[in-house]
Amino acid sequence: MSHPIQAAKFLEDKSNAKWHDETLWFVRDKRDTSSKGIPEWENLRELASSIKDNVLSNLDSYLVEFEKNAIKNGIKIHWAKDAEEHNQIVLSILKEKDCKAIVKSKSILTEECHLNPYLEENGVEVVDTDLGERIVQFLNQPPSHIVLPAIHLKKEHISEIFHEKLQTEKGNNDPYYLTQAARKHLREKFLAAKVAITGVNFGVAETGEFVVCTNEGNADMGVHLADTHIACMGIEKLIPKREHLGVFLRLLARSATGQSITNYNSHFRSPSEGKEIHIILLDNGRTKQLGREKFRNSLKCIRCGACMNTCPIYRRSGGYSYDSVVPGPIGSILSPGIDLKKHSSLPFASTLCGSCSDVCPVKINIHEQLYEWRQEITKAQSSINAKSIAMKIANGIFSTPYAYKLSGQIMRGSLKILPESVTYSNLNTWGKERDLPELPKQSFKDWYKNNGNE
Amino acid sequence: MNSREHILSEIRKLKLPKSELFGIPIFGIEGDLLDSFKQAILSNKGEVISEDELIDSLQSGGYINIYTPLDQYATYSNCDLPEDPHDFRNLDLAVVRGHFGVAENGAIWLDDTVLAHRVLPFITEHLIIVLDQKSIVSNMHEAYSRIGQEYSGFGVFIAGPSKTADIEQSLVIGAHGAKSLRVVMLGKEKEKGILT
Numbered sequence: 001m002s003h004p005i006q007a008a009k010f011l012e013d014k015s016n017a018k019w020h021d022e023t024l025w026f027v028r029d030k031r032d033t034s035s036k037g038i039p040e041w042e043n044l045r046e047l048a049s050s051i052k053d054n055v056l057s058n059l060d061s062y063l064v065e066f067e068k069n070a071i072k073n074g075i076k077i078h079w080a081k082d083a084e085e086h087n088q089i090v091l092s093i094l095k096e097k098d099c100k101a102i103v104k105s106k107s108i109l110t111e112e113c114h115l116n117p118y119l120e121e122n123g124v125e126v127v128d129t130d131l132g133e134r135i136v137q138f139l140n141q142p143p144s145h146i147v148l149p150a151i152h153l154k155k156e157h158i159s160e161i162f163h164e165k166l167q168t169e170k171g172n173n174d175p176y177y178l179t180q181a182a183r184k185h186l187r188e189k190f191l192a193a194k195v196a197i198t199g200v201n202f203g204v205a206e207t208g209e210f211v212v213c214t215n216e217g218n219a220d221m222g223v224h225l226a227d228t229h230i231a232c233m234g235i236e237k238l239i240p241k242r243e244h245l246g247v248f249l250r251l252l253a254r255s256a257t258g259q260s261i262t263n264y265n266s267h268f269r270s271p272s273e274g275k276e277i278h279i280i281l282l283d284n285g286r287t288k289q290l291g292r293e294k295f296r297n298s299l300k301c302i303r304c305g306a307c308m309n310t311c312p313i314y315r316r317s318g319g320y321s322y323d324s325v326v327p328g329p330i331g332s333i334l335s336p337g338i339d340l341k342k343h344s345s346l347p348f349a350s351t352l353c354g355s356c357s358d359v360c361p362v363k364i365n366i367h368e369q370l371y372e373w374r375q376e377i378t379k380a381q382s383s384i385n386a387k388s389i390a391m392k393i394a395n396g397i398f399s400t401p402y403a404y405k406l407s408g409q410i411m412r413g414s415l416k417i418l419p420e421s422v423t424y425s426n427l428n429t430w431g432k433e434r435d436l437p438e439l440p441k442q443s444f445k446d447w448y449k450n451n452g453n454e
Numbered sequence: 455m456n457s458r459e460h461i462l463s464e465i466r467k468l469k470l471p472k473s474e475l476f477g478i479p480i481f482g483i484e485g486d487l488l489d490s491f492k493q494a495i496l497s498n499k500g501e502v503i504s505e506d507e508l509i510d511s512l513q514s515g516g517y518i519n520i521y522t523p524l525d526q527y528a529t530y531s532n533c534d535l536p537e538d539p540h541d542f543r544n545l546d547l548a549v550v551r552g553h554f555g556v557a558e559n560g561a562i563w564l565d566d567t568v569l570a571h572r573v574l575p576f577i578t579e580h581l582i583i584v585l586d587q588k589s590i591v592s593n594m595h596e597a598y599s600r601i602g603q604e605y606s607g608f609g610v611f612i613a614g615p616s617k618t619a620d621i622e623q624s625l626v627i628g629a630h631g632a633k634s635l636r637v638v639m640l641g642k643e644k645e646k647g648i649l650t
């Protein structure tokens with residue numbers, strides 16, 4: 001289902017949509033206050049962006065350096081070219097350890113690989129331990145935001161789920177009470193798990209160590225109690241040196257939630273005695289994105305979520321409307337690179353106001369890339385129009401007849417739905433559509449039919 | 455070709471132009487470091503207490519299971535260091551030493567040398583970290599230059615008690631890790647006035 005249709009669904013519950021919008025704007029506001037406390041903020045963003053440039057232009061040698069140092073530290077390194085291989089590696093480690101139940105802390109990468117369903121099919125119980133992720137897991141939903149996984153849910157709803165799953169008092173909606181219930185429940189899981197999985201925020205080539213940041217402490221509770229720690233890491237997560245952590249840790253939490261730093265910033269360099277650490281280095285389309293000059297910068301992303309909190313479309317359409325593991329502005333430039341068929345409406349889910357690029361701590365030119373994706377799509381469409389029905393493949397991006405599905409209908413859909421949805425509240429000055437392209441009245445599909453095809 | 459070779463060769467094939475790695479300039483912070491640090495701890499929902507208050511806490515009887523690897527408080531420690539870290543599951547209070555604190559955000563650096571078990575500062579219900587007043591550095595850049603190339607299998611910056619806002623963005627203290635963090639500043643405060 002395309003973004004505009006999903007967005008319309010989200011907007012049916014007006015009061016929830018309004019709450020969602022205002023709450024995320026509040027988070028964005030905290031980010032502003034926090035960043036203004038740092039006089040060198042803009043220098044830090046420049047610096048972070050240039051460090052990531054350096055990483056992306058030398059990724060092969062940094063990966064080799066990281067691997068060498070990690071192995072020296074007693075860590076086991078695995079390489080996975082795609083999600084399937086990643087999941088198989090995880091399962092093979094679990095089998096070797098004879099492990100049937102694992103705890104996992106927030107990892108967008110494992111969502112990307114659909115690790116949970118894979119492990120469950122293979123008889124492994126997976127418990128997501130970040131509170132927000134546990135909540136959405138109870139509901140069989142994916143996270144709707146990369147930093148605030150359950151931001152689409154109200155406490156009444158969460159209370160109902162907890163009543164059912166954790167036998168909390170019916171109708172007790174107190175966030176403290178509900179959090180304590182989850183704490184108790186998850187303690188049992190932490191104490192029982194032999195293997196713990198985490199994501200990785202940063203890998204340091206110079207030392208072979210990696211850093212995991214959480215506020216709840218769930219990653220640490222999991223890995224220090226388990227015998228085996230599996231860290232799942234995208235190959236773009238590297239930074240050259242330890243000192244660069246200073247730059248990124250100053251930016252990450254301030255951009256994400258407005259905190260000056262996350263509560264727990266754990267540096268893993270070698271396993272404690274008798275234990276094991278495994279790192280899985282995953283490609284899954286990243287080397288392809290690296291090869292796309294216009295979109296390469298998207299790999300700098302440190303997953304802070306700031307572009308989502310600020311985006312007038314994200315705030316008003318909810319994470320699920322993107323139907324993509326990473327939603328929001330950054331998701332809309334990453335996901336079409338992974339699966340264009342599925343995600344082609346996403347570059348249009350934007351007003352191109354540029355607010356995302358303004359807040360991005362690593363200075364990704366997000367709105368320009370959104371525009372570039374549109375160009376690619378529009379180019380494909382016009383070449384189709386010009387050259388009869390033979391699908392002219394623009395830049396090799398379109399390899400299926402999907403091009404016509406994503407053409408007029410969806411774009412007109414956005415034009416039809418967005419202006420009214422976006423202007424339901426006067427709170428935001430970005431309520432006006434500014435940059436959706438002019439579209440012909442007749443859709444390509446209709447045109448296709450009218451010209452005697454099908 | 456195995457996946458390692460495959461990934462590396464895909465990257466090498468691109469022959470990307472090299473970009474320079476710039477050094478990090480020196481950024482300081484304004485104001486008194488100790489004050490900023492204390493303020494940061496408070497904003498992170500931690501507390502700053504005196505050593506007397508620490509002793510009162512230890513003697514209060516309010517904590518059933520207390521563990522500390524620190525010699526100076528050893529008399530108050532009533533648990534032995536377990537072989538299996540799971541046996542810390544009922545720990546009420548841990549007192550550990552931090553290496554240094556960071557003024558800009560209240561983060562405190564701990565590593566294997568001060569943590570008897572890596573899980574200790576997370577599994578304990580309440581955590582107290584003692585810190586030398588003179589150990590405060592200005593920001594994260596100074597923090598990493600202080601750590602330098604020191605080797606530790608595990609190290610962590612802890613900045614406050616465990617917290618979450620995953621339910622409707624309401625801040626709740628005490629998610630999975632320690633439900634409270636108190637910081638004790640030891641040693642003499644740096645002289646601020648002129649000695650008479």
Ligand code: SF4
Nearest residue numbers: 301302304305307360
């Ligand atoms: S694109 Fe930038 S703002 Fe968005 S999540 Fe990534 S780092 Fe944060």
